[in-house]
Amino acid sequence: MNLTRKIGRAIAAGLLTLPLLAYGALAAEDIFDLSPDQPGRVRAEKDPAAIAAIPHDFKFVSPGRFTVAISPGGPPLATYATDAKTVVGADPDYALAVADSLGFDLELVPVAWADWPLGLVSGKYDAVISNVGVTEERKEKFDFSTYRQGLHGFFVKADSDVKEIREPKDAAGLSITVGASTNQERILLKWRDENVKAGLEPIQLQYHDDEAARLVALRAGRVDVIVQPHAQLAYIAARDKNIKRVGTLSAGWPERSDVAIATRKGSGLADALTLATNHLMKSGAYARLLERWQLAEEALPQSQTNPPGLPKS
Structure with a gap:
């Protein structure tokens, strides 16, 4: 996308004003695209290993769809686009890339942060991708596939x-x-x-x-x-x-604390999602996705299923 188009998107999103333009205060590479069409989204190829790891008895909320809960708390992780209804950001992009890897369409379900645990346990969605940190307390109820440093x-x-x-x-x-x-x-x-x-x-x-x-x-x-x-x-x-x-x-100082996809405990889906994430890392899609939202420093070297989390307080 050329500079003129980027500036136009920035003005539409309220991220750039004419006085700032006059002083050149915002470089093109710093502009976040919050438009609903998201032309720069990173897409991924199917991952046969991840698809094969999906348990045969796992029932997705909707056949052929990966249904993911997300809390639009603010950019760049997840927020509403300029149309005030489309959820965009790093976590929605990551959810889409994982869905691509599994060969599914993505169905995003915006939820309040406090509501995701009950909704996941009750089967309203297949997974939660919303900056959820791994903790030992949460691991008692959920399985995790890590995808970013906290x-x-x-x-x-x-x-x-x-x-x-x-x-x-x-x-x-x-x-x-x-x-x-x-x-x-x-x-x-x-x-x-x-x-x-x-x-x-x-x-x-x-x-x-x-x-x-x-x-x-x-x-x-x-x-x-x-x-x-x-x-x-x-x-x-x-x-x-x-x-x-x-x-x-x-976030886990002095240890590392990771952010992860949350799935129902014992559902068996976590290993497939871990494989999908590692596939994205190897293909380069993962790095491009984080770079798009200026989160390259939060990259992990590899995804893990249920690693050590923050200890109970």
Whole structure:
């Protein structure tokens, strides 16, 4: 797609304004396509191994269709397109590629985040692809096929003096905004304790109720850093150009925490979906899909069925 068409799509999606164009603030490669037609979607070939691994007694919700629940929480993972009804984003694209690998059509079912567990158990859909992290508690009820790392991102104002945050000492003395009772808070409290034990300045946590409030606090200079799921902030940084990433953090720190397709426990479908994902990785479709939504850093080297998850609290 040429630059003119990309700019046109960006304006239609509300991601670009004429004043920004005048200053060249948004590069073409940073534009996310939120149009309903999605001409740049990555498609995949059938994977005979994955198809053969589908249990003979598994009954799909609709014959010939892979029915997937997804929660449109926001770009770039899943959101409503400019027509306000089509769900687009990295997770819908991934669901489509998996459906292609299985030789099925895709049926997306938008659901509220809180509703997916009951809907999956009751058989309303075949799988959930909606940024679901693997945890030991969830593994008691569901099977998982991993497809992306769970990353949090450290972002600062574009003109900030903070250059890099990779470990606790890098955040010593900084003021960081987080949500209360979140995984980010859990990790940063451990970082703060480590810094205090090492004789460094403690991290100062400030709590804000939602993303909008956290971003206002950052842009107003009331905090130095915002930390929350990386994908959300990567989208905002590409769109607004006034914040930048200075580091990432595994959601399972100090271990890695992965995002996975969730399926009913014991249904037998997980192994087929793991094979399908590994097929996408080998073919290059997986890398192209993540790159399309600027999520290349969240790539996994391979998919696994039911790997270790976050421990029970």
